[in-house]
Amino acid sequence: MSTMVLERRQAAVRHADPRALRLALFTDSYSPQLNGVALLLGRLVEAVRARGATVRVYTTSDPAGAEADDVRRWPSVAFWAYPEHRLALPTQPRVRRELRAWRPTLVHAASPFGMGLAARAAARAMGVPFVTSYHTHWSAYSSFYQMGALRGTAWHYLRWFHNGGARTYCPTQAVQDELAARGFQHMALWSRGVDSARFNPSYRSPALRARLGVTDDMVLAIYVGRLGAEKGLGVALRGMREVMRAAPGRVRCAIAGDGPYTEAARKLAPEGTVFMGRLTGDALSEFYASADVFMFPSATDTFGNVLLEAMASGLPVVGADVGPTRELLAEHTGVTFAPGDAADFARQLLDLVHNGSRRGGLGRNALGFARRCTWDRVWDSLVDDYCAVTAGVSSGA
Numbered sequence: 001m002s003t004m005v006l007e008r009r010q011a012a013v014r015h016a017d018p019r020a021l022r023l024a025l026f027t028d029s030y031s032p033q034l035n036g037v038a039l040l041l042g043r044l045v046e047a048v049r050a051r052g053a054t055v056r057v058y059t060t061s062d063p064a065g066a067e068a069d070d071v072r073r074w075p076s077v078a079f080w081a082y083p084e085h086r087l088a089l090p091t092q093p094r095v096r097r098e099l100r101a102w103r104p105t106l107v108h109a110a111s112p113f114g115m116g117l118a119a120r121a122a123a124r125a126m127g128v129p130f131v132t133s134y135h136t137h138w139s140a141y142s143s144f145y146q147m148g149a150l151r152g153t154a155w156h157y158l159r160w161f162h163n164g165g166a167r168t169y170c171p172t173q174a175v176q177d178e179l180a181a182r183g184f185q186h187m188a189l190w191s192r193g194v195d196s197a198r199f200n201p202s203y204r205s206p207a208l209r210a211r212l213g214v215t216d217d218m219v220l221a222i223y224v225g226r227l228g229a230e231k232g233l234g235v236a237l238r239g240m241r242e243v244m245r246a247a248p249g250r251v252r253c254a255i256a257g258d259g260p261y262t263e264a265a266r267k268l269a270p271e272g273t274v275f276m277g278r279l280t281g282d283a284l285s286e287f288y289a290s291a292d293v294f295m296f297p298s299a300t301d302t303f304g305n306v307l308l309e310a311m312a313s314g315l316p317v318v319g320a321d322v323g324p325t326r327e328l329l330a331e332h333t334g335v336t337f338a339p340g341d342a343a344d345f346a347r348q349l350l351d352l353v354h355n356g357s358r359r360g361g362l363g364r365n366a367l368g369f370a371r372r373c374t375w376d377r378v379w380d381s382l383v384d385d386y387c388a389v390t391a392g393v394s395s396g397a
Contacts, residue, residue, distance in 0.1 A: 018383050019052035021390065024104035024128075026119035028086060028111040030059040030071070034278070035226060036305045037135045040192070041110055047379035048386075056102055058095075058115055060086040072098065074115070087114040095122040104128055105390050110135060112161040120164050129389050132162045133169040133190060134179065137300045159183050166389045169382070171303035174323025190382050193375035194308035201314040201367065203282070203289035212274055212290075214252045219353045221251060221318075222291040224284070224306045225298075227259035232297030232320060232340070234261075237268040239337075239345030244270045246346070247353050256287055288313035292359065293352055296325060299339035304328070312370035316362030318349050333366035 025045065029037045045055050056069075060076035076088035095118045099107070107123035109116035109132045116132070123130035162168040162184055169190035170176040176187050214220045221240070225231060233255075240253050253269065256276040266275060279287055288294075294310035296319040307317060307328050317334030319325040326336060335352065337344040352359045 017052075018048075018387060020105065021048070021053035021383070021386055022103060022105045023048055023053060023055045023386065024058060024099060024102065024107045024119070025055060026058045026107065026109045026111070026115040028060050028076075028088070028114045028116070030057060030062075032062055033086075036303075037110065040135075040305065043375070044379075044382075047375070048383060051379070051383050053383070053386075056104070058090075058098070058119070060088045060115065062086070076114070089114055090118045092118065092121055092125075095119070096126060099123075099126060099128065106131065106386055108133065109165070112158055117161070120161065124164060129392075130165045131167040131169065131386075131389055132165045134162065134175060135171070135302060137302055155182055167385065172324045172327050174327045175302050178323065188385055190385075191373070191378055192303055192305060192308060193373045193378040194305075194312045194370050195375065196312050196371050198285055199288055199309045199312035199370075200285075201289050203285040203313070205286045205290045208286050208290045212252055212254055213272070214290075218249070219251050219293060219359075220254060220291045221293040221295055221349060222254050222256065222287065222315075223295045223297075224256045224279075224288065224310070225304075227255070227257050227261040227265055229261050229264075230298070230300045231261070232299055233265050234268055235320075235340055235342050235345060236295045236297040237265060237270070237273075238342035239349065240273070241268075241270045242343065242346035243349050243353065244272075246350055250353055251349075254287070254291070256284065285313070288315065291315055292363075293318060293349065294334075295345075295349070296320065297337075297345065298325075301325070308370050308373055311366035312373075314363045314367045316352060316359055316366055318345065318352065328369075331365055331369050332362060333369050334362055 027041055029035060031038055031042050045057060048055050057071045059071065059073055061073045074088040074090045076086040078086055099122055107119050107128050107130045109119040120130060159182060166186055168184055168187045170179060170187055171190060171192060173189060176189060179187060209220065212220065223233065223236060227233060243251055252272065254274040254276060256279045258278050276287065288310055294315040294317045296304055296307055296317055298304065299320045299322045301324060303324055310317060311333055317329060319329055319334055319336055320339040321336035322339055329336060335348045337348045
């Protein structure tokens with residue numbers, strides 16, 4: 001970013017009042033859906049409101065989600081290739097009527113399909129500032145959900161969609177660099193934080209470890225997240241079989257979460273693996289803190305929110321060697337393995353099993369890193385940039 005652009009942005013932010021911000025957030029994924037994007041956007045809404053701004057969410061219907069004045073829902077259907085994701089395509093006349101009546105000063109699309117596509121067209125037609133955020137590596141997901149034929153065209157569409165806005169918010173520098181290489185413009189970093197009061201080593205539970213069959217001289221390796229083919233869980237479970245053969249009686253594996261890959265994961269998992277189902281609240285906090293190593297085999301995530309939760313719980317990470325994960329592990333908070341290589345995963349995990357000193361050092365580094373990732377810093381930066389966009393300041397990207 002040039003010095004002139006930075007000075008203009010700082011001046012705009014100094015004179016901007018977040019209380020004048022009226023944010024229309026369009027998304028295909030929102031509460032009561034339980035996934036990383038929905039949880040993040042729920043936090044976003046709370047944080048923007050806490051800073052004095054007004055927010056209205058435009059999203060898809062959900063059997064358990066009620067429409068309210070601040071959450072408007074459109075009829076939707078489950079996406080055939082990814083049933084947990086819902087799609088709606090509101091008519092342009094209705095979207096424009098809604099936005100004209102509500103008078104937003106900024107429109108943010110958090111999905112490039114359905115609701116986001118409607119938001120893009122309406123905002124551009126009305127002359128309202130428009131921004132997007134990049135959450136899902138759709139071109140990579142296409143390989144796992146019978147959409148391989150779309151992979152070649154996905155980047156053309158995504159570039160067209162995101163370049164129609166004043167910003168594309170990226171979760172990591174690695175993602176931003178990849179998108180820039182593919183011709184995306186006007187990008188800015190929107191990182192993530194973690195609630196260190198909710199996720200921290202104080203939740204460690206000897207009782208939970210005992211229920212899982214973990215003794216003091218054993219290592220508990222865990223996974224938390226959606227059980228989907230794209231998450232690389234099959235790689236981790238095949239690698240775990242090798243680990244247990246090489247170190248019998250030294251390692252226990254436990255998995256929290258659910259999804260379409262659950263049955264396949266159960267078949268791949270080595271004997272003794274515990275499937276916890278979906279955990280929330282204190283149960284999730286205890287699960288993290290009671291483990292010794294966190295497994296993150298995904299090569300498709302743009303940002304692993306669970307990585308920060310695990311680090312805040314004091315866990316070292318064994319993660320796939322891809323840009324976003326490598327960026328989070330750069331401060332010696334874990335180790336990486338070749339994506340898709342179960343044997344390499346096993347080698348890296350075995351080294352941590354046998355080397356308690358190294359495992360402990362990485363865990364302490366992870367804890368220190370996570371404690372610097374505060375949500376307040378993240379939200380202050382994003383709201384400042386929202387104000388810069390409404391003031392007409394370019395990203396300088």
